[in-house]
Amino acid sequence: MTIAPPDFSHDVVIVGGGHNALVAATYLAQAGVSVVVLERLEDVGGAAVSERPWGGVDAKLSRYSYLVSLLPQQVIDDLHLDVRLERRRFSSYTPDPDDPTMGILVDNEDAAATAASFLRVTGDGSEAARFEELYAHIAPIAAAVFPSVTEPLLRQGEVRELLDNEALWHDLVERPLGDMLNRALGTDIARGIALTDGLIGTFASADDESLRQNLCFLYHVIGGGTGDWDVPIGGMGMVSGALESAARAAGAEIRTSVNVTSIDPDGSVHAADEEWRARLVLSGVGPAVLDRLMGTSDADITMPEGAQLKVNMLLSRLPRLRDEQISAEAAFAGTFHVNETMSQLEDAFAAAKAGSIPHPLPLEIYCHSLSDPTILGPQLRDSGAHTLTLFGLHVPHRLIAGKDPDAVRATLLEAAMSSLDSVLAEPIADCLYLAPDGTPCIEARTTADLEDSLGMLGGDIFHGSLSWPWASDEEPLDTPARRWGVATSHDAVLICGSGARRGGAVSGIGGHNAAMAALEILRG
Secondary structure (H helix, E strand, O other): OOOOOOOOOEEEEEEOOEHHHHHHHHHHHHOOOOEEEEOOOOOOEOOOOEEOOOOOOOEOEEOOOOOEOOOOHHHHHHOOOOOOEEEOOEEEEEEEOOEEEEEEEEEOOOHHHHHHHHHHHHOOOOHHHHHHHHHHHHHHHHHHHHHHOOOOOOEHHHHHHHHOOHHHHHHHHHOOHHHHHHHHOOOHHHHHHHHHHHOOOOOOOOOOOOOHHHHHHHHHHHHHHOOOOEEEOOOHHHHHHHHHHHHHHHOOEEEOOOOOOEEOOOOEEEOOOOEEEEEEEEEOOOHHHHHHHOOOOHHHOOOOOOOEEEEEEEEOOOOOEOOOOOOHHHHHHOEEEEOOOHHHHHHHHHHHHOOOOOOOOOEEEEOHHHHOHHHEOHHHHHHOOEEEEEEEEOOOHHHOOOOOHHHHHHHHHHHHHHHHHOOEOOOHHHHEOEOOOOOEOEEEEOHHHHHHHHOOHHHOOOOOOOOOOOEOOOOOOOOHHHHOOOEOOOOOEEEOOOOOOOOOOOOOHHHHHHHHHHHHHHHO
């Protein structure tokens, strides 16, 4: 690969320094391309970072993104990343909201125990088998689709032929997710456990004709070809840290604290007192942010909207459950579902759509330190302390935008704690670890906080609407950018972040695919 011509500063300028940008930079630099990454914040990694939120407390939390499903082994191997991912034994625990003295524990290593917990809660001796059959029905989509995410886009007809399962195609791609769940499962609580995978960061009902929930569900069940969600050992920052090291080792230039102010279609990138000219610009920021940088007025931009609340906690000990047959260590090691039956999720969606904070607020909770004690300092580990990550559903940005951030944050935190307390044997507040200054170790991050701190417009963790991980049968795939799903309306500007086709979550897929398209273009 030749270096950039004299009138260019680099072959490629990457705007934004999230994990996808680092993936792209590493692939390009390994190929001999001159590349610079420009990041607005002091550190790279975007939402895939580990931080210590509380002064004097040796707890390193995955502050935003916290689990890994979609990162292909190919990317790890190609970039020689020192990343270790741990598979969780327990998939989920779901207390019965009508009687929290019992709940469903899905144990990946004990089918009999899983079946017994389904029977205890539902009274239906066949529901565990139906639940297992549902995921067996879904499994072929992962094997068919996931290997293609680091290849040029397949067309819809090719994927459908590869899948060779018309019933599954109809269930996932043509009809709202609720249809399949209502047919496959017989109880409200089991349907809710499955439905939640379609609602992470996504504001939709089970029967939404837009199929937004189907798209979210699809990405949740294809990761790694299995749909398993893994724990990054050392915290999410270890993933971005490994990527930063790989990018620098390959020769990529990384600049932080650079606030890009505009991008020209010809490949010029401007900051307050600097300018870069490149043959290509890769955008790691959201498409709406890119539009702003390229001079599009907000009136002409489709603004994204996130729909979640994130709460990080450090506990002095795990809370006691009302369910005395399940240990807290088992319940919190997987995804702990709170007030997430299908009917509760639908009621929460309706309440939020009408302009109210749902009550009770549906929650997903997970204890990282049970799988990975290394994120806590020795004293905290020895004391029995644990982290707790809470993810609230159906909190669209419209409920928060324009309101006093401190007041709305406090209101949402109260709603989350109230919902969690409803299934515990003691208030979660009684278990919070106290920092040296006496304040409890808890923080809430709203969509407005994501917008302010990370530049994610609307607090949308996906940078905009998800799209099917294939091309339609009609759309043109006549350029490298279109074939790889990273095109914009400008030939010299490509998308490399979560807003790319097949983007979203901590995957590196957008970065990989943008780099592949860029190499095709640069090699001419």
